[in-house]
Amino acid sequence: MTRQRPRLAVWKFASCDGCQLSLLDCEDELLAVAGAVEIAYFPEATRGTVRGIYDVSLVEGSITTPHDAARILDVRRRSRQLITIGACATAGGIQALRNLADVREYTAIVYARPDYIQTLATSTPIAEHVSVDFELRGCPINKRQLLEVLAALLAHRRPVTPAHSxxxxxxxxxxxxxxxxxxxxxxxxxxxxxxxxxxxxxxxxxxxxxxxxxxxxxxxxxxxxxxxxxxxxxxxxxxxxxxxxxxxxxxxxxxxxx
Amino acid sequence: MINALSMPCAVVTAVGVGALIAALRRDGYRVIGPTLRDQAIVVDTIRTLDDLPRGWTDHQEVAGYRLQRRDDAALFGYALGPQGWKRLLHPPVQPLWQMADAAGEPAASPPETERLAFLGVRACELRAIAIQDRVFLGGAARDPHYAARRAGLFVIAVNCGTAGGNCFCVSMASGPRVESGFDLVLTELLDEATPRYLVECGSDNGAKFLATLPKRAAEETDLAAARAISEATRASMRRAMPAGDHAALLRANPTHPRWDEVARRCLTCGNCTAVCPTCFCTAISDQSDITGRNMARERRWDSCFTSEFSFIHGGSVRSSGRSRYRQWLTHKLSTWVDQFGSSGCVGCGRCITWCPVGIDLTEEVRAIAANPTAEESRDDNA
Structure with missing residues (x-):
């Protein structure tokens, strides 16, 4: 094959890692995935990193800190296609319950030195910060659907992920x-x-x-x-x-x- | 009517029903019939008499279903299961073709060769199968998968001995007595200490199996008892579709305010279409795997309650719950007649039981019929 494999990056924001682990959970298909795309940035799976522009970014997690609010802008700049995966990235996740409460109260209960904690008052989905090309739902996502999204992307077709009940x-x-x-x-x-x-x-x-x-x-x-x-x-x-x-x-x- | 003179009939006990199951299995059929699962009487593979829901019944109301004990040993003493036989003849997912190499030729998925025997098909369900026969086999394009499953099918119908809370087959003229479309029909007679079954034949194949069973000759008292059961079931049916020309009524009322009212309650979840024994709509999806070398096309149950269903260039034609419910009911009762020559409703009441919020189509028709010239709500398509 002369075609260069698309470069894939997997990014983590506020999340439990469960969704990006779905990719590693694709045991039988993992080699095929690695053959179809160049997994260029995936700290959960490999230490190697490739700098520059990525063809596809899978983004897990929500935005809960000022640092992440800035980082997602950089991820967007470096991604031709940005796909959010999981309820944290698409809706703010379970941690968005903080949006209904006083986050300072939470940090005071959880941390010995809450003054060290820099956090936002809200947990928000990625799409509230940057434009998103596709959202894959779930807590966690379904690995079959993740493979379908990647396969569709490679074939330049629409993923079959019905939005019905x-x-x-x-x-x-x-x-x-x-x-x-x-x-x-x-x-x-x-x-x-x-x-x-x-x-x-x-x-x-x-x-x-x-x-x-x-x-x-x-x-x-x-x-x-x-x-x-x-x-x-x-x-x-x-x-x-x-x-x-x-x-x-x-x-x-x-x-x-x- | 069943011609009891030309076709044999006989009386068997539960042992005879068990012998029928065994005989069908020996002949290579997979017997599908009622059985207990997940606090309901569902249809699934039956191996012996013990798989049948002996002594159980169902209590059905609007958006409600409860399994209950009977005080007898009836095998068929329930009204209707959550899903009928549709999923066996027209399965939720039907592979159409696969292609193992992107440069190769697609290989059509072969039609099913397994022969099925349905045990316990009710009159309304037989009518529904006849309607789906018309849909899948009656036009220029015959569906080979449906045709194959249908060709091998052996049908043991059962005359209903109880009317479920949401049954309205009498008003749709589709029950409760089985008229045609079966190989054998059973009537469960519970007037003696142990249940007995009047077995009547509807086909030569049915007669062949009846001949092998332990039985006694049917007497006039058995036939009279069977007729009395159908009459009692008919008389006890509480729900009814209002009388009238539903096709004309709905055709004339696309902007009736009742559509807004029902849309307020409708979840557009699609449960009604999934449990409806005649709803047949599907979506075709093409899939490629991660290597891009393996392709497949499959057909899945779809529903007129999804936005994708009416998606064309520019968006979904039916963008509101109002337009989707209207489409469903109008197709079922009105345009179905134009398309297939009959109503699409058989009065089984499943859509009433299994609607999570209890929308009752007979009530919707009644509301529109009660005030057919009501002021128009919105004159748009949405």
């Missing part, structure tokens, strides 16, 4: 609806597909790890859950998980605050 995957899998058959609250009808409906397959309601689906009707689901007996405080918490800062979930949760 988790219910569509749940029904395709043959699960029995946990909300209808067991009365278990479930975010599936408003949540973006991609996980393959894991939780309902194990008799749990969906936690909304993949964030809002296209056009979610959050108020209607809240109304139904309230009719089933969920109180206001529980409803507010129900919407505040890994994607608490994503607008449709954030706004719906706010409706149930006192």
């Amino acid at each position: 988790v219910c569509m995957e749940c029904k395709a899998r043959g699960n029995v609806c946990v909300m209808v058959a067991q009365g278990t609250p479930c975010l599936g009808p408003v949540t973006h597909a991609g996980c393959g409906a894991i939780c309902p397959a194990y008799a749990r309601g969906c936690y909304g790890c993949f964030g809002p689906m296209e056009m979610p009707n959050a108020p209607s689901l809240s109304e139904h859950l309230a009719a089933l007996g969920m109180d206001r405080a529980t409803l507010a918490r129900f919407w505040r998980g890994f994607n608490a800062h994503a607008a449709p979930f954030r706004e719906e949760a706010h409706c149930h605050d006192d």
